[in-house]
Amino acid sequence: MFFQEPPGRPDLYASDEPLHALLRRRLPPGVLQEIRPQYEALGRATSGELWDWMIRAEAEPPVHVPYDPWGRRVDEIRTSPAWEELRKFSARHGLVATGYDERLGEHRRVAQAVLLYLFSGTSATYSCPLAMTDAATRVLLDLAPGDLRDRLVAGLTSRDPDRFITSGQWMTERTGGSDVGNSETIARPSRLVGDERRYTLHGVKWFTSATTSEMALTLARIDDGGTTPGSRGLSLFCVEIGREPGRGWNGIQVNRLKDKLGTKALPTAELTLDGVEATLIGEPGRGVANISGMLNVTRLYNAIASASGIRRACALARDYATRRSAFGARLIDLPLHQTTLDDMDAEAAAVLALVLEGAALLGRTEAGTATEAERRRLRALIPIAKLTTAKQAVSIASEALECFGGAGYVEDTGMPRLLRDAQVLTIWEGTTNVLSLDVLRAEAREGAFTALVQDLAARAERSYANVAPGDLATLRAGVRSLIAQVKTNMSRGEAAMQAGARKIA
Ligand code: MFK
Ligand code: FAD
Structure with missing residues (x-):
């Protein structure tokens, strides 16, 4: 009796020839030699523990527990133990920290992008909280009052799982995610703590991913006797969430978790902010301009996640083609199937090259070595890279499912997840039209x-x-x-x- 051999679990570093070639061009030999063992370890993890955690985290999606057995509001969000393993792994491998490692100079973002490229596609979208954590670090370093910066940045960039914290990014409201100038959340002046201007926030945030994070950056309209309409009336705030076990969140109510097409392990919630204390970041009324520093980092992560998802889809399709036969030959030996796989791989390599170009420009800009022309190129490259790679991620995921034939459409092969998780990449962090x-x-x-x-x-x-x-x-x-x-x-x-x-x- 015939049973089809399932696909293997490819090591996504060892088998990635275009990556090896790009690394030789992009990183100086000394840097590459130092960081290569980490890439090798991540590659092994993509066919080992990361794979297991991804499957488990997806199988045990987050659950919202609004009340304790005695009726107290607790708003617990229970995530899978595998989600917690992904958090610890991210800290240990310095997935955020590497982007701020000054020893790497202008190469820090390329070195980090490769770590993220290896991680994202097998992370059950843990790359989402990492994106927002990194982006929040950038904004805090650039704009936050000193005390707040010192309190939070060490945790956001820590390699120690016990100290590592993550951040959310709460921009979208019911009134609009693209047009955030319609936001309704109000900030009322509260008190001064050292150099921090504190406000209380009142409103509803309609999509908040990484809801188990310790902090978030968000937008609100300051009401000091009147408000300014539109995006020029919005200011940027940092919320330190401060949950107390069994006692709910400080001034934040979780209305519900979203029931989504994909990103099943990622807790994405609707929140009511009912007087939560927050610290003003930067000048009042400059909220959209100030949060755009965050968007530029998260949009690059989005492109990296696309590249990673594409690579994983290609590797699985190629592996399967060595195990499945049709018309008397292995799929890999059928000329047209070979062309299909080669075309997919070529697109994967091009996407990776584009993403590393973005990372190189970001690294140079942050290290202060970019020319004015490079800074301008980065400004255009980030939205273009985000929007094009996201569309490619969807089309290649679709092609990869087809490479599995009917099995690609069957849930427990794990293949449909590739397509579901790709679709979000076109929507969040700015849709194709908006970008x-x-x-x-x-x-x-x-x-x-x-x-x-x-x-x-x-x-x-x-x-x-x-x-x-x-x-x-x-x-x-x-x-x-x-x-x-x-x-x-x-x-x-x-x-x-x-x-x-x-x-x-
Ligand atoms: C897997 C990993 C991937 C990552 C996971 C992330 C999870 C999901 C998280 C989210 O989805 S968070 C929500 C993301 N939301 C968006 O991306 C919002 C999309 N909408 C836009 O980007 C709109 O274009 C925008 C809100 C910016 C338009 O608002 P406005 O009010 O019409 O802004 P305007 O007037 O264009 O710009 C205001 C200021 O910001 C200007 O500066 P000035 O005041 O100095 O003139 C702009 O130059 C500046 N600005 C806007 N976009 C910028 C920018 N500066 C630099 N870069 C940009 N991209
Ligand atoms: P709309 O803005 O209503 O867009 C609808 C359509 O109109 C789109 O096709 C868009 O391209 C088009 N459109 C809008 N404006 C224009 C224009 N000027 N010209 C042409 N076309 C236009 N947000 C957060 O803030 N934090 C989060 O953590 C977060 N997590 C998310 C997680 C998931 C899984 C998803 C799906 C979304 C998440 N979002 C989050 C929200 C996301 O950023 C928004 O959904 C996105 O920015 C689009 O906003 P919208 O949903 O209001 O769509």
Whole structure:
């Protein structure tokens, strides 16, 4: 009797040739030599404990317990022990800390991006709390009052599981997630504690992932006798959640957990803030501009998660093709299936290269070694990388399911999860449309898109130098046409400009 052999658990570092080549180009030999054992350990974990925790965390999704047996409001969120293992693993491997390791200089973000690339796709979306934790660290370091910064950053960047804390990012309200300027949450002045201006927050946050985090950054409208409407009326706040076991959360009520298509292990809740104390970060009224420092980090994490999910899907599809036969041959030996897998792998390698370019530019910007042109390129690259890789993550996950035939559509093969978890990457942290408009704004403000295209063209010219002159001419014409297209789009009326944004980005 025939039984199909299931796919194996590929080691996602050892088998990733394009990654090895990119690492040799992206990291100096000394840095690579030092960090390689960590990559090897993560690779082994992707076919070992990470895999087990991912399966278990997904099988034991979070549960909201609103009341204790005696009727007291407790709002406990119970997560799987595997979710806690993922937290500890993240701390031990310095998945956030590496991004702030000054010894790595401008290479810190590339070194970290590879760790995250190896981790994310097998993390049951634990990469989400990590993204927000890293991004909150960036904002606190740049903008927070000294006492608050000192109190929190050490925990956010700790490699010690007992000290490591995570952060949430509460922006979305019922009135709008893209248009946060409609937010209704109010901040009332409360007291001064050292150099911290404290307020109490009152409102509802409609999507809050990583709800078990110890802190969150959020937006609210200061009411000091009146409020300013729109996004210019929003300020940025840090909430230290301060749960006491069995006694609920300090001024926060969990209304319910969301029942989602994917990201099943990730607790995403609706919260009512009923007088929770929070500290003002940065200038009042600069909330959206101030939280955008956070968005730029989380959007890069999103692109890394896309690259990681794509890689995992490709590796599984290729592995399965060595075990499944049709028409008298293994799938891997059927010419058209081979082409299908090769095309997927090529796209995976391109996505990884794009993501590492973003990480390199971020590392240089944060280390203070980026040129002005590089800073502008980063401004355009982040939304473009986020939106394109997210779409690729969905299409490749879909292709990978198809590579498993009917088994790809069957829940307990684990394959449908790939597609469900990819879909969110296009939605959170700015939808495709919103990010396309962001690219146009960055172009109008600082010529960011043009800087990016010109750099790509210069690089392509260098690498085309030895190929046929006809190819070079085609490349130059393509670049000229792209820049002309942007200029034409920017010079049309507002409505036409917006309508064309996706074609540009
Ligand atoms: C797996 C790992 C992945 C990560 C997991 C994360 C889990 C999920 C978490 C979330 O989804 S959190 C919610 C994410 N929400 C968003 O991404 C909001 C999407 N909407 C936008 O991005 C809108 O474009 C925006 C809210 C920014 C528009 O609001 P406004 O009020 O129309 O803003 P405006 O006027 O464009 O910009 C206000 C200021 O911010 C300007 O600065 P100035 O005041 O100095 O002129 C802008 O230049 C600045 N700004 C906006 N976007 C920026 C930016 N600066 C730098 N970079 C940006 N991206
Ligand atoms: P809307 O803004 O209503 O968008 C609806 C549609 O309109 C989209 O197609 C959008 O592209 C389009 N659109 C909007 N504006 C424009 C425009 N100007 N031009 C053209 N098209 C436009 N948020 C948080 O703050 N914290 C979290 O932790 C968090 N976790 C999440 C977890 C999950 C699993 C999910 C699914 C979402 C989470 N979100 C979180 C919310 C997420 O960031 C928002 O859902 C997202 O930003 C979109 O906002 P919205 O849902 O209000 O959609």
